[in-house]
Amino acid sequence: MTIRIAVIGAGIMGADHARIVAHDLPRATLQVVCDTDADRAKSVAQEYAAVDCTTNPEDTIFRDDVDAVIIASPDTTHAPLSLACISARKRALCEKPLSHTSDDCLAVMRAEQDAGAKFIQIGFMRRYDRSYIDMRNTLASGGLGRPLMMHNFHRNVSTPATSFTGAMAITSSAPHEFDMIRHVLGAECTSIAAFQPRRSDDVVAPVVMVLETSDGQLVTVEINNNAVYGYDVRAELVGEAGSLSINTVAHSRIDRALSQFTQYDADWRGRFADAYRLQNRDFVRFVETGEFPVVASTAWDGYCAALIAETGVRALATGTKQAIDMIARPQFYV
Numbered sequence: 001m002t003i004r005i006a007v008i009g010a011g012i013m014g015a016d017h018a019r020i021v022a023h024d025l026p027r028a029t030l031q032v033v034c035d036t037d038a039d040r041a042k043s044v045a046q047e048y049a050a051v052d053c054t055t056n057p058e059d060t061i062f063r064d065d066v067d068a069v070i071i072a073s074p075d076t077t078h079a080p081l082s083l084a085c086i087s088a089r090k091r092a093l094c095e096k097p098l099s100h101t102s103d104d105c106l107a108v109m110r111a112e113q114d115a116g117a118k119f120i121q122i123g124f125m126r127r128y129d130r131s132y133i134d135m136r137n138t139l140a141s142g143g144l145g146r147p148l149m150m151h152n153f154h155r156n157v158s159t160p161a162t163s164f165t166g167a168m169a170i171t172s173s174a175p176h177e178f179d180m181i182r183h184v185l186g187a188e189c190t191s192i193a194a195f196q197p198r199r200s201d202d203v204v205a206p207v208v209m210v211l212e213t214s215d216g217q218l219v220t221v222e223i224n225n226n227a228v229y230g231y232d233v234r235a236e237l238v239g240e241a242g243s244l245s246i247n248t249v250a251h252s253r254i255d256r257a258l259s260q261f262t263q264y265d266a267d268w269r270g271r272f273a274d275a276y277r278l279q280n281r282d283f284v285r286f287v288e289t290g291e292f293p294v295v296a297s298t299a300w301d302g303y304c305a306a307l308i309a310e311t312g313v314r315a316l317a318t319g320t321k322q323a324i325d326m327i328a329r330p331q332f333y334v
C-alpha cells in the first residue's frame, strides 16, 4: 500500500518535505500540497508532481485520499493542526516546535491519550543525525565516563524573518538543542538562565543559555541567528573520562593558493539532509505499522521542549534563573 501524504505549508520546510516525499520515500506518494497562499501551493505541487494542491489545511487533513500529513506550516498552527489530525485519526509528522506554549502541547497529549494511540511524531530530526547518534552511543557505552557538561552552538546565517527576536530564537531554534540535551543525556532540564550580548546593529543578538539537569549536569546553548559566515551546528559532550565533539560536516575541501578551506551549508536542509530523509522514512513506517518509531520524538518530547523554551523566555525577560516545573511523565508516554 502506498501512503498518500499531504504536506501542509509550502514554505522552506514544506517544500523540502515535499521534495523528500516525492524523491526519497519509495512507499509514499505526494498527494496534496496545501498552503493558504494558493500560488505557493501550486508552485510546490507542480515542482514535485503532487496529485493536487489546496489552500484549506483542515479540509485537506480530512480528505479520503490523504492517509498521513506532514505539518510544515507556521509554528502557531502546529498544535491546532495536530489536534485536527488526531480527530481525523491520521498520523502526522509535525515540524518542531509542537507549540511555543506548553499548554498547547498538553492539549495534544490529552487528545492522543483520549484517542488511545499516538498520532503525532515531532520533527526533531537531529535524533537521526549520525554525529548526535555517535555522541549518544559513545556516552551510553561508557566511553566518556560520567557526563559533566554539554556545550551547544546553533548558528544560522541570518534570521528567517525581519522581526525575529531573542525570544523567538529560544522558542523556534533552540528546541532542537532542548530535545537533544534530553535525548543524549537521558535527563530532564531543571533550570535555565538566558543572556544576550549587545550588537552594534539592529538584528537579533545571540542568546546564550545555561541549563541544569536532573542528573547534575551543566549545559550551555548558544543560538546565533545572524552568524553570517555559515550554517554551523556544533556540540561537545564532556565526561569525566573524555569528550566527544560533533564535527561540522564538510563533503569537500578546497586547496588553492597556499591555503585550504571547506564550505558551510547555507542552512539546515543541507547539513541535516540525511537526518530528514531517515526521519521521514521512519514516519512512513509509523503510518504503515502504527508502531511509534523508537528514535522519534513524541508529543511528550514536544511538551518538554516547549516548557524549557517558555521558561527560557521568562529567564531572558527577567534576567534571573528560572526553575523548569514539569508535569509528571504520563505512563502513556513512558
Ligand code: ISE
Residues within 6 Å of the ligand: 096, 156, 160, 172, 173, 176, 268
Ligand atoms: C529552523 O526552523 C529549523 O528547524 C532549523 O533546523 C534550525 O537550525 C533553524 O534555526 C530554525 O529556524
